[in-house]
Each structure stands twice: as C-alpha cells, then as structure tokens.
Amino acid sequence: KNQVEQSPQSLIILEGKNCTLQCNYTVSPFSNLRWYKQDTGRGPVSLTIMTFSENTKSNGRYTATLDADTKQSSLHITASQLSDSASYICVVRDLGGGADGLTFGKGTHLIIQP
C-alpha cells in the first residue's frame, strides 16, 4: 500500500531561523511529489512540484529537494517569518492503475515564534 510519512509531526522555531521538514514515501510507480502549505482553517495551497528528474526546486524562501532513489523529499524554509506558521503537507502521485493516484502525508505543523 502506498504511504507518505512526514516528520517531525510538529516543530517550533524562532523567527529568522531556518528549518527542514521531511517526507518519506513508498509510492510506486512514482509520478510527482508536491508540497502544500495550509494556514489554520484554510485550504492547502501548492508550494512546489517535483518530478522524477528534478533534485531541487525553489519558491522564494522555500526549497524542496527530492531523492527518488531513497524516496525522500525535504522542504527547507530559509529565514522563517511569522507568516510561515502553518501545516505543510507532502502529497505524492503515482502512475498506477487507480484513477486518483494521490497519497497524502499527515503534515508537519510548524509554529514560528517571535
């Protein structure tokens, strides 16, 4: 069964510091991996997408990496801001026979303290 595991479950850091969130998956065959940011009480919003051939992709202060061999991805946030406080969800898409093909991680809850 396809699975997506995220760590840590929650994280508290001081404003201005960097942090890295992890995503390990067992989805096969792999199509792409996407990171979403979800503010409290709002719908998730896509941050980045990575396909098999991509190792790194940036979106402002967010940098995602992908190691397709070890089936791991990370999301690095540089110089954190209070507005980065949110849940970050890793979603992996497969190329299998299922029509939907999406497997969701449970998310990392990030709190930025002033």
Next chain:
Amino acid sequence: EAQVTQNPRYLITVTGKKLTVTCSQNMNHEYMSWYRQDPGLGLRQIYYSMNVEVTDKGDVPEGYKVSRKEKRNFPLILESPSPNQTSLYFCASRTTNGGAGKLFFGSGTQLSVL
C-alpha cells in the same frame, strides 16, 4: 479569479438532519474531490469525480453521497449526519490533462453534528 467555492463556511446541525455542502469551481476542471480533515489524521478522501456523471469512492465514503451532474459543481450530501462526521471538509479540483495535477482547494466547511 480562479477559485473553488464551498458553502457554507460553518455549519452546525443535529444528528439525522440531511444536509448538503456545495462546491463549485470556475476553472473548467474535469476532476473534483472531497476530503475531510481531522486532528492527527490529515486529509482523507471521501469521494472523487473524474468527470461529469463519473464518481468513485475514496478512503472514507461511508455516510456520504455525491453527484456530478454538471462539470463545475460537486455537492457533498450527508443523508443522516452523525457526530462522528464532525470535521473540517474541503473540496478540491484539478485538471486531468498532463501529469502535474495541482489541486486547488476551497476554503473549507467546518461541520459540527450535535
């Protein structure tokens, strides 16, 4: 503006009283889906639809119904709500062309069943 619109934003009801949560998208997306989000469990898929008149069960379909009579609308129906259906619900849509498939989420519906 491209968006997914859910209504209502908040809903309090009593056990057994039928309700419908509406979802509409203006991006001409073929795919639409419903999720519920509970603390510690992440997003779980209820039902999805690949196109008009085509719907399929997700991971937690019990107690829910859907219909897709028009491309833009995908209502979620709870025929006889129970307290364990108290949750935060999200509707989402995406195109099915190509493999990227970024999901666009609505703002959510917070449902409380007393």
